[in-house]
Amino acid sequence: xxxxxxxxxxxxxxxxxxxxxxxxxxxxxxxxxxxxxxxxxxxxxxxxxxxxxxxxxxxxxxxxxxxxxxxxxxxxxxxxxxxxxxxxxxxxxxxxxxxxxxxxxxxxxxxxxxxxxxxxxxxxxxxxxxxxxxxxxxxxxxxxxxxxxxxxxxxxxxxxxxxxxxxxxxxxxxxxxxxxxxxxxxxxxxxxxxxxxxxxxxxxxxxxxxxxxxxxxxxxxxxxxxxxxxxxxxxxxxxxxxxxxxxxxxxxxxxxxxxxxxxxxxxxxxxxxxxxxxxxxxxxxxxxxxxxxxxxxxxxxxxxxxxxxxxxxxxxxxxxxxxxxxxxxxxxxxxxxxxxxxxxxxxxxxxxxxxxxxxxxxxxxxxxxxxxxxxxxxxxxxxxxxxxxxxxxxxxxxxxxxxxxxxxxxxxxxxxxxxxxxxxxxxxxxxxxxxxxxxxxxxx
Amino acid sequence: xxxxxxxxxxxxxxxxxxxxxxxxxxxxxxxxxxxxxxxxxxxxxxxxxxxxxxxxxxxxxxxxxxxxxxxxxxxxxxxxxxxxxxxxxxxxxxxxxxxxxxxxxxxxxxxxxxxxxxxxxxxxxxxxxxxxxxxxxxxx
Numbered sequence: 158x159x160x161x162x163x164x165x166x167x168x169x170x171x172x173x174x175x176x177x178x179x180x181x182x183x184x185x186x187x188x189x190x191x192x193x194x195x196x197x198x199x200x201x202x203x204x205x206x207x208x209x210x211x212x213x214x215x216x217x218x219x220x221x222x223x224x225x226x227x228x229x230x231x232x233x234x235x236x237x238x239x240x241x242x243x244x245x246x247x248x249x250x251x252x253x254x255x256x257x258x259x260x261x262x263x264x265x266x267x268x269x270x271x272x273x274x275x276x277x278x279x280x281x282x283x284x285x286x287x288x289x290x291x292x293x294x295x296x297x298x299x300x301x302x303x304x305x306x307x308x309x310x311x312x313x314x315x316x317x318x319x320x321x322x323x324x325x326x327x328x329x330x331x332x333x334x335x336x337x338x339x340x341x342x343x344x345x346x347x348x349x350x351x352x353x354x355x356x357x358x359x360x361x362x363x364x365x366x367x368x369x370x371x372x373x374x375x376x377x378x379x380x381x382x383x384x385x386x387x388x389x390x391x392x393x394x395x396x397x398x399x400x401x402x403x404x405x406x407x408x409x410x411x412x413x414x415x416x417x418x419x420x421x422x423x424x425x426x427x428x429x430x431x432x433x434x435x436x437x438x439x440x441x442x443x444x445x446x447x448x449x450x451x452x453x454x455x456x457x458x459x460x461x462x463x464x465x466x467x468x469x470x471x472x473x474x475x476x477x478x479x480x481x482x483x484x485x486x487x488x489x490x491x492x493x494x495x496x497x498x499x500x501x502x503x504x505x506x507x508x509x510x511x512x513x514x515x516x517x518x519x520x521x522x523x524x525x526x527x528x529x530x531x532x533x534x535x536x537x538x539x540x541x542x543x544x545x546x547x548x549x550x551x552x553x554x555x556x557x558x559x560x561x562x563x564x565x566x567x568x569x570x571x572x573x574x575x576x577x578x579x580x581x582x583x584x585x586x587x588x589x590x591x592x593x594x595x596x597x598x599x600x601x
Numbered sequence: 602x603x604x605x606x607x608x609x610x611x612x613x614x615x616x617x618x619x620x621x622x623x624x625x626x627x628x629x630x631x632x633x634x635x636x637x638x639x640x641x642x643x644x645x646x647x648x649x650x651x652x653x654x655x656x657x658x659x660x661x662x663x664x665x666x667x668x669x670x671x672x673x674x675x676x677x678x679x680x681x682x683x684x685x686x687x688x689x690x691x692x693x694x695x696x697x698x699x700x701x702x703x704x705x706x707x708x709x710x711x712x713x714x715x716x717x718x719x720x721x722x723x724x725x726x727x728x729x730x731x732x733x734x735x736x737x738x739x740x741x
Contacts, residue, residue: 515659515685524616525623525706529684579660585687587660 175327178203178243179216179439181374181403182427184223184257185232191430195455195462196235199428199438202453202462204242206440212243214325216441218403218425219255219336219374221305228305236309247310251323253332255374255404256339258305259298268294269340273347279384282338283353286319295337319351320358328443329362331355331397333373335380345379345405352387359395366491368443368481372401376424377413379404393417398481399448401425401441406434408452408465410477421479423450430457437465450477495554496600502543502550503597509535536580544573547596557600569596602637605672611639612657612682620655620682620706629713640673647716651677653709659686661703666692670699677718678702680709697722 206212217236222228240250268291275281285291296316303314315321321332337351338344350373362369371392377385377400392400400422409424426437436455441448452472454465464475471477511517513532520528551558551566558566568590575589604611612620617635624643625633632644636652643651654676658665661681669679679701681688688703696703702712702722712724725733 515683520683520685521613522615524619524683524685526684532685579687583690585660585689586662587658587665588662 174442174444175214176210176212177214177216177441177443178206178212179218179372179401179423179425179441180239180428181218181425181438182220182255182257182406182429182434183217183232183235184220184427184429184431185229185235186223186226187429187431188231189430191457194460195430195436195457196428198455198460198462200238200242203239203438207243212245213249215239215243215245215250216372216401217250217252218372218401219253220257220403220427221252221255221302222258224257225260225301228301228308232305233309247312250310251330251332251372252306252309253372253374254299254302254334254336256336256344258302259336259339260301261298261340264294265298266340269338272338272349278338279349279352279381279387282349282351286337286351286354292317299336318358319354322358322361324362324364324367328367329364329369331358331369331371333371335373335375335402345375346381348375348380349384350380350388352384352391355388356391359391359397362395365396368399368445369395369397370399370401370443371397374402375404376402376409376422389413389417389420392420399423401439403427406431408435408437408439408454408468410450410452410468410472412479419479419481421448421450421477421481423452426452426454430455446480446482448477448479448481450479451475452477492554492557492600495550495557499547499550499597499600502547506540506543509539533580536576541577541580544576548573551596551599554600562595562599565593565595565599568593569599602640604638606639606656610656610658612655616657616682617655620680623706623710624713627710627713640676643713645713649718653678653680655680655682657682657686660689661687661692662689663691663695666695666703670696670701676701678704678709678712680704680706682706 203212221232221236236250240247268285272278272282272285286295303316306314319334319337323330323332333350333355335348335350338349377388380388396418398418398420400420402422403425405424406427407424408426411422413420413422423439423441425439427434428436428438430436436457438453440451440453443449452465452468452475453462454467456463466472466475513528513535514520515532517528519526548570572590572592575586579585579589617639621633621635621641624630624641629646630643631646634642636642639655641653641655643653645651652675654669654673656669656679658681661669661679666679677700679696681704684705684707686705688705693703700718700722702709702724704712708724708726711726712721715721715724
């Protein structure tokens with residue numbers, strides 16, 4: 158697998174793969190010496206990485222500001238420099254708010270206290286959000302973030318939606334707002350996500366065959382246990398296999414697999430230095446079956462960025478390679494595609510057989526017609542290769558062939574071998590089984 | 602004479618008529634008579650008479666030729682009517698050893714031009730002669 162990733166990284170074009178730079182927790186107002194050094198070096202590092210293979214997106218998972226302070230010119234410049242460095246337009250920048258991006262107010266604080274005091278805060282939050290005036294109060298703290306969003310992205314922030322679905326070319330992205338009841342420090346483990354709004358957002362996915370990635374500022378461990386369970390069951394049902402977050406200022410990875418499809422949780426560290434934060438960023442490469450995650454960490458003593466191989470045994474080489482699409486069964490769409498492909502090949506062979514074969518009208522009415530030469534040619538150039546394609550498709554999807562139909566497959570194999578032998582070798586045989594028509598329904 | 606062929610091996614009526622017409626118009630054929638469903642007696646202009654069995658078998662291999670010979674005795678030729686059918690080389694050899702010519706229809710038309718039985722049995726059509734030449738095998 159390591160060879161594989163090196164091959165990918167060694168290529169100039171990533172083809173069908175996507176490369177994402179995830180940064181988080183900039184806390185732009187923190188501007189100490191070490192932070193200045195790491196941000197300066199960060200730009201150089203990502204320039205090098207971008208030169209090797211282009212980034213397609215920048216994901217910024219919240220806490221752009223620090224402790225609710227105003228978004229200033231420095232913040233804007235930092236993000237613009239980043240986009241210029243990676244030669245990306247604003248539509249390739251995905252931003253979500255973090256708890257430090259909120260500006261608190263008393264009305265909201267009161268409402269949050271009321272929600273938390275309820276015997277079932279999760280359901281009560283859902284009910285509260287259904288009342289537009291109360292929803293407005295809860296969202297009132299996001300106004301400054303929304304303005305900054307519009308300034309950076311030149312587009313309006315979708316104010317009325319708590320969570321957003323963005324259907325990108327190669328994957329679906331669910332942007333989760335995990336800050337809806339954030340109001341104090343030390344709330345980890347007691348947050349709520351507004352589960353009905355998340356469910357409705359997931360329901361909007363129109364291309365479920367694409368990989369779906371979710372991103373929120375907080376890790377799911379910051380939610381209450383019950384709320385986390387609700388989120389994981391929804392991720393399970395809507396095939397979300399990757400959740401990106403920040404907030405905790407320490408890089409981490411975790412595989413949530415109990416009772417669910419595997420969801421890979423990636424936590425990005427912050428892009429600042431404060432003595433606690435292990436500054437870092439994440440490089441994510443995605444192909445149709447696998448995530449390749451590289452965590453980078455700032456060496457504050459020697460002042461350089463390096464891959465972080467300290468996070469666990471799955472990242473001994475600094476890269477986490479996680480196969481998210483390992484399903485050996487096919488989705489409805491896929492098996493239908495396979496069937497369509499087979500039908501096309503069977504139909505083509507049948508057309509040739511009817512038009513030029515030994516039972517064709519011409520063959521029966523004029524047994525010495527030269528059309529038999531065309532039949533011979535068609536057998537060699539079309540039917541035999543089609544037969545081999547059909548066999549190959551079936552064998553590639555053998556798990557989908559019901560056990561009771563394996564005999565038909567064996568018969569078809571013998572037919573294909575014999576047909577080829579009869580047309581290409583000097584030792585034809587009458588004993589080759591004729592085409593078993595039931596092979597056409599081998600997947601049914 | 603009774604038909605000893607399987608239904609699937611028996612040439613269709615229009616195939617038999619086709620054979621009858623095409624052979625009766627051959628320059629070396631004096632007369633042709635159908636003496637059974639798949640059997641014909643062919644009088645040649647040189648005075649020779651051939652008893653020919655007409656079949657429709659997709660591939661005549663060793664097993665098929667031995668089977669045909671066991672069902673029909675005293676025949677001189679077996680003609681596989683359709684050009685879509687094939688006669689294996691080894692089957693032709695077996696037939697030849699029993700002094701029976703195994704032909705496709707077009708080959709049989711060519712073989713009828715041979716004056717002697719020996720030449721008739723060893724007849725090789727022109728395209729096969731060319732292929733044999735390419736492979737440095739006998740052209741005759």
